Amino acid sequence: MTRGRIPGALLVPAICGLIFLVLPLVGLLWRTPWSTLPQRLTEPEVVEALRLSLVTASLATGFCLLLGVPLAWLLARVTFPGRRLVRALITVPLVLPPVVGGIALLLALGRRGLLGGWLDSTFGVSLPFTTAGVVVAEMFVALPFLVISVEGALRGADTRYEEAAATLGATRWTTFTHVTLPLVAPGIAAGGVLCWARALGEFGATITFAGNYPGITQTMPLAVYQTMESGDLDGAVVLSLILLVVSVTILAALRDRWLTAP
Template sequence: MSGDRPRTTRVPVVLLVPAVAGAGFLVLPLAGLLARTPWATLPQRLTEPGVLTALRLSMVTATVATLLCVALGVPLAWLLARVDFPGRRLVRALITVPLVLPPVVGGIALLLALGRRGLLGSWLDAAFGITLPFTTAGVVIAESFVALPFLVIAVEGALRGSDTRYEEAAATLGATRWTTFTHVTLPLVAPGIAAGAVLCWARALGEFGATITFAGNYPGVTQTMPLAVYQTMESGDLEGAVVLSLILLAVSVTILAALRDRWLTAP
């Protein structure tokens, strides 16, 4: 017997009409972006120094933020999935808050926590002379704050769906918890970690609100691609903003296309 799910060949009109309208609602703005793209001058605009600088900064900060999220998020996801401790539901709820929190509010919260007069920032400044706001490191912090929940959710879901019998067998054979985690658990959930990391990277790449609030918009230092789009649009250069937006759109589509097969074939 085939394991494929049955597919419906006849779609009721009552479902088809709103489905087509919903798809059109999402695709139409993208079509408008492509229609207004200045294709004739596109190569010249893509090689402008400001564009390349913002793109390079975006790529670097998004990558560093993703590495930070993996280092912090994988152990956190394991804790939520494998350890039953008091307040676990509350911790999980707090971790997912950045998903629904307006990014600007997140930026303000970061300022109050890590700014020079913040809860932790004042101590960092006084003890080590470390100032995070309005620096490239601040961009990484802002991107990590909004992207970390994506990785935690993906990895926790993979951990909950994995077969724990392999971990139990390793423990029975005398493996330590660390050995079991590194040699059994991580390989089992590696696809989930990879998917979560890619989504985390894409979210960090497109972050705007928390970045501009916490790190500012300084070319070459904190101006990432989304901030460059905003500044270009504010200056009245619509075509320039379209070109920058097209770059982000191309990256986003590539990321989603790469992950689509995994989502569809996941058990």
């Protein structure tokens, strides 16, 4: 398997990189107040924040799939003027600090925002400080991850299968649903998982756009931050540990189910 010695110039930084990633997690485990853990786990605030996090991340992922897969398809399969620009625009939220995303969302969808003002005056709908606002903030940061990974999967898929479907009488839509989607299903699943993980960890855009109120907008990351702020380090560690365990467990489960492809 290996061809001769592994060069130290690669091995040393590789191991350093690994330690760098793992050490903080070890620190978290090291500071965990194991004795009070079970009691803290059942605290209503913790349960509430966890429930809210799981619900909003899953909803955000669902909506991202609904909007993101067609968008990825458009980018991968249709040549239109300005396609490069559209792709660049989609990647902007990736490089944008989430807090900036939150401010941008306020200016667009807030009560005095570009679209939000109209929503408020016409329907009396206002997204900030609502659970829906949390979902919107999470979608904003997570959608690019989904679009980019699904677009990659679509580009990697052999388009000749779609041509074969066309010669068998399939329209573009049936080709999409019966051939393209099943072919890129692993890519979509991977994108969805990435999107969900990103949404679950979302903090900056959420606290800026949706605010922070227990049971309504206070997701786990916000609860961690607030607990830490109030000087309750043990509490913050426990919440962090829960978030870590939940995400690792779910990612591992999904990995076995869908992401074992190549």
